Amino acid sequence: MPGPPGLFMRFLRWFCQPKLLSHIEGDLLELYHERLRRQGKRQADLRFIGDVILLFRPGIIRSAFERTTQTPYGMYTSYFKIGWRNLLRHKGYSLINIGGLGAGMATALLITLWIYDELSFNKYHDHYNTIVQVERSETWDGTVEVNGIHTTGLGSLLRGDTYDALFERVAMVRANLEERVVAVGERKFTQQGYFMQPEGGELFSLRMKYGSRDGLKDMKSILLSASLAEKLFGDIDPVNQVVTMDAQAELKVMGVYDDLPRNTTFHEASYFAPLDHYLGGQGLETWDNYHMYIYAQLRPGINVARASAVLRDIMLPHLDAEHLQHKPAVFLQPMSRWHLYSQFENGISVTSERLRTVWYYGIIGGFILLLACINFMNLSTARSEKRAKEVGIRKSIGSYRLQLIQQFYGESFLMAGLSFVVALALVGLTLPWFNAISDKALTLPWSSSIFWLACVGFTIFTAFLAGSYPALYLSSFSPVKVLKGTFRAGPAASAPRKVLVVIQFSISLMLMIATLVVHQQIQFGKNRASGYTREGLLSLRAASPEYAGRYQVLRQELKNTGMVEEMAEANYPVNSTKGWNGGFSWKGQAIEPSFNTIFVSHEYGKTVGWEFTEGRDFSRDYVSDIQGIVINESALHLLGMKHPVGESLVWGERGTYKILGVVKDMIKGSPFEKTDASIIFLSENDMRWLYMRLTPTVSPHEAIPAIQHVFATLIPSAPFDYTFVDDIYAAKFAAEERIGQLATLFSVLTVVISCLGLFGLASYVAEQRTKEIGIRKVLGASVTSLWQMQSRDFVRLVVIACCVALPLSFLVMQRWLEHYEYHTTLAWPVFVFVGGGALVLTLLVVSYQALRAAVTSPVKSLRSE
Template sequence: MIKNYLKVAWRNLSKNKTHTFINIAGLSVGLVCSILILLWVQNELAMDSFHKNSSRLYSVYASQYYDHKAHGTYNTPGPAAEEMKKVIPEIEYASPYAFTNPATFQAGDKILKMNGNSAGPDYFKMFSYPLIEGNAQNALKGPVAIAISRKMAVAFYGSPAAAINKTIRYNNDKSLTVTAVFEDMGANVSEKVDFITNWKVFTDDNSWALEWGNNGPSAYIMLRPDANAALVEKKITRFLDKYNNLDRKTATFIIDLALQPYSEKYLHGNFDDQGRIDGGRIAYVRLFSIVAVFILLIACINFMNLATARSVKRAKEIGVRKVVGALRSSLIQQFISESMLITFIAVAVSLVLLALLLPVFNDVTQKQIVLPFNQPGFWARLTAITLVTGLIAGSYPALFLSSFKPVKVLKGTLKLDTGTTFFRKGLVVFQFFLSIVLITATIVVSKQMSYIQSKNLGYDRENLVYVPMEGTLIQKYEVFKQEALSMPGVESVTRISNTPTNIQGSTGGINWVGKDTTVNIQFTFASVGYDFTKTMKLKMAAGRDFSKDFATDSIGYIINEAALKRIGYKDPIGQPLTMWGKKGKIIGVLRDFHFNSLHDRIRPLILRLRENEDYGNFLIRTRPGKTREALSSMEKLCKQMNPAFPFTYYFSDEEYQKLYQNEQIVSKLSDAFSFLAILISCLGLLGLAMFTAEQRVKEIGIRKVLGASVQSLYALLSREFLMLIGIALLIALPVSWYAMNKWLLGFEYHTPMQWWMFAMAGIIILFIALVTVSFQAIKAALMNPIKSLRSE
């Protein structure tokens, strides 16, 4: 029976080649989109979930309450993790974790830069990163222990086995011992590193991390198998009060701790205005999951529409089958078989397209996704998608076609009822509604990305380079600066403790005359050198930059306008300001500039002069068109002055772009999926236009004989489709406005929603639909009426 169904189905598909091609093309494109998104979603959901003890691994986060607001952060005091393990019996293991700036390593004559972090001795006991050499118990045991990746072991020693117990030089400052080699971290790891040092290596260089009053490192814990996570969370909520000697009745700065399953941190990394976990990348996972369903639904709607529209063509076949005894159930099975056959062909085509498009998709999403043909789960999910798609696409046509009455069919009196016609039109409206929403989203996302690119940050990020201060360059800052300034192409040189696109340090230890002592205001701070405002091309609202002509500038401060608003001085220049007990005066007020992502509001900022700090970055302004020449000269200078370290530099504009990687990915995917949604919709529209023209061929012939013009016939055939798309526009535009306005609210600074964005979406979809219908409409209108009427 099934063989017969498939044979009949194949004959019908072969007979209607154009109809079949449109259906297969639409379903193939829809399936490619859906499977790509499925693979991406699967990759996102699998991130960090492979650890053996995943259900017991938690990240500690803090809700900080100050300035009458709550702020969430993963930053905790450095001693917190190991102290919690000592005090709370339900905690089996705990580890602090901190990002280490790209470090320079030397073994023999090989000098390379690697990315890594520092962690406590329990780290590898908690996390299941495969160890090739060494064991979890001793991997980070000892103050000079370091665990390195396979890649790093091969780079320095030739193999993991040769690396174990070897000594490696760290930042030309201390010698570390390789105690373990772990497998290179794969695509399912969110925090990829080449090395992890013992926690003491970090605290030796960052003594502030030993103090309870400073926040910065992350804290990870692993509970005992019988522990209750909710109970542990209650125990740690006010854990820091004791160590900070905090009286909550009078305190102006309060920190509550809470737990988040470690496997959820990657996708749920944002905080709400209560300082609690609220969304993150999971929003994009949900968004594109919905997009995948919508695009596949658009493809299924094509199938339904075309099958229903062509029902009159198959009416006599159905009538004859029923007269000779065919049951409705057998007819339903026949039509479902046709749908399944088309779907299986579409799946085969989509797998070929997937293999071709996956490298491009990986490049856009910055993933390393592979087609998991060797995994039974993939084939199970693919089979499920195939069956569901086939059933959705074929169910309505099967039920509809099998319901025909043979008497009406064979008498030639069959007409599609109003309900059927309305349903088919409703499908077209829904299909284009989804397409319009996607187009509008694409326009708004593209406009926001353009806004980010062109936004005046308050400084000039072009031709701005920063070079890490390391090795002997730290002590030779002034010499380096003078040498660099003499080079062609270098305009100015200064220093900064952070990077210009990511100034993060904050403090509440700021005092001034008239301060409300009942309110704790956090100020972002940075240490800079002379010529900072000149190099950054910042604008002064009042006062001046730090200058060697004024010896008192060593205790002077420059603030931004946001800080001035919080301080409240009417005439700030020369007014007293104290930072961490060091009294000084305000010498300048900067116009507000963006030193973080546009997701964040510009925070109060204080700059202090520190020419001799032992960390930070050189900031170098190059002359337009001379950057390459300047970098070449600086590389020679760095090799001469700092031979133990490779020359490393970063472009400020490139680092700025990295702040918006997620948005850039969303923008590119929106462009692609919108295009494909339109393509699928227009394939369906083309099929319906062809069928409509075919059904009305005699009417068109008669109208031409009676004198109708090509223009009037074109308008006749196009009017219905344009009306349906107009209805889709009326429904889609308010939905699009609501969805995109909500997305833009995730940015403190964003492009305004403007009417032309929605008008453009409407014009684009109308134009494309008109072009799609025009080909078939004009062809029908130009047909010779003699040929149209000859059969009569």
């Protein structure tokens, strides 16, 4: 028989006082059926709706506090007691839930710490909100390029009175992280640091352990980091002590600053020395020496956009026509954008790879927490028939649905609280390892009240997320059906669980595919030809003045040991992209792009093992080679020469250079990017980098002591800080390998969490079907058919997850690979391997419970029947 509109019936039951509801509802139903018989359904429905609306008035509407006031404090205590007893009664279920949720929360917490570290980059500095870096945009071949390296002339102009209204202070810093030998007596260490103007100490708010921030006013002064000061002087106050730099300059220590945190731009600096010392008294008004970073602190009330507008054309009056054709424009980049927004494309700030990584990790952390919560939801709702009688009895004795929801949320909060304790323990145990693979120095701020408030909020959020569906689902059971014994969780009840399992495995599969693709990309880069022989090649920085004029002596002595096959020197490391110069011309036509320029000795090619595609190497047999050059394939492509050998390039006032040969591109920057166009010059002057090719038949363990002995004899003041070029090259993959390691960790974790949930779900499904399995066995069903019956549904869900995850993974990873100029291609075996692996893993996890149920004696399962 047709009934009244369900929506308005539910509305009546929602607002009507319980003591009046049965009488009012009965009268309305009687009237409705009478009208239905006489006037038809349409009129009966309209009259019923009107009656319900008229009843919505004081005296009939229940009190807004009626439900909550019936749940005293003791009832909440009871909820937690019941929840605790349920945990103890169902230990397996509790372990799976707490373990899975704890692992998910631990991962989310680790990723949150990592993201916070990235987002708080440089916030260590007191003037974080007002510090800016001066940047310059120029147009080359129609493309706008951005560069932060400037002339001392621009820095001096900004430091003058003209722009005093904009800036509190301005400081120039030498653009390169300078590696120098710092010594006190026999204690010698090769350290990295910066040369900067005195205002830099206050600008970057160095936290001084000893001395003063403005200690760089004297040209012969230096500020040391706390760790370097301890190496040189121990625990004493070293202020006014003298250190020697590069066995030549004596500098007075004017202060010791606390080591800068790893999440700051200058964290690698072990010292700050005066810029005047580096310049050696050179003037600061020059406009053609591009080797300075310029930093400034804005005055209160001055914003970045306004200051940038004022400074835009500041360089134009000081540049010649050649520079003006590139349309240089100055702008300011605030410190808040140095780390995550430092990448520009055609002059526009774009999302950097690091910012994308922050987003990727955030999404992964959210997914892993979601997987753990899905486990909780699935296992809680799978136990619905076990909790049905409890719900039915509570409702029959007067419990409102809201009270039941509160009870189930209470159990969820209890579970989330215990899981968070497990998560904190896991984070404490794994944090050192996580720091090692992520190249961070993360710590848990135990004493921070904000941290604990965030933890409480995180736990509450997780409890609500995990407990929402179970609380709403379990509290909806009808007490009549439950107590009559007719309640069964039908197909509609299991549908949400199936959807959640599909979501869970889709996420796991996507992470697994992403992990494999990342490792494929890393291997692709490693397999790319580097253009030289890295194995058995040592590099050493010749920083000490004692190296001057000793190259040939060193070379001969090292070769005499039989441990060194050849030795060479260069002005830059073989794996460095430093040294860019322009001003070249060919056949009277200016060549606009700049080239990576390298100066080397005659033996460089033989030492590093570069490969010629045409022409020849430098030779001591030809005196004219001092005006010869070697170019790489990228430079040849840029020049557009068909027959380069014998052609001549003019480099400004330096003269004309003849091309002797073309070598294969040597990877100096990232193996995933295009190689720089390079021109290699011959030089007979002393250079800062030495390279030694070990004799192939000699092991490094034999060679190093012999080489060190030669250096100790000929250059006793310099530390023997050598590096294998192969190790330096391997470091180029560090960022990708960190992503790969973390992706592996996260993907394995998602698979474990998913399998835990699947295992628990399979166990409850097997338990629910115990009698059915017993009857089937009595009727002659085989173990194999019973196993297939129980496994079929789970396999079907994983197949659906594969259909969802595989195409999505392809699209996402294809876009990720497009960020690399050199990248691997997505191959179908990866997707087949992951999809097939997921099916095999599912069968392994489910089969345990399925076979266990299938081999159980039907006597046990049917005993009560």
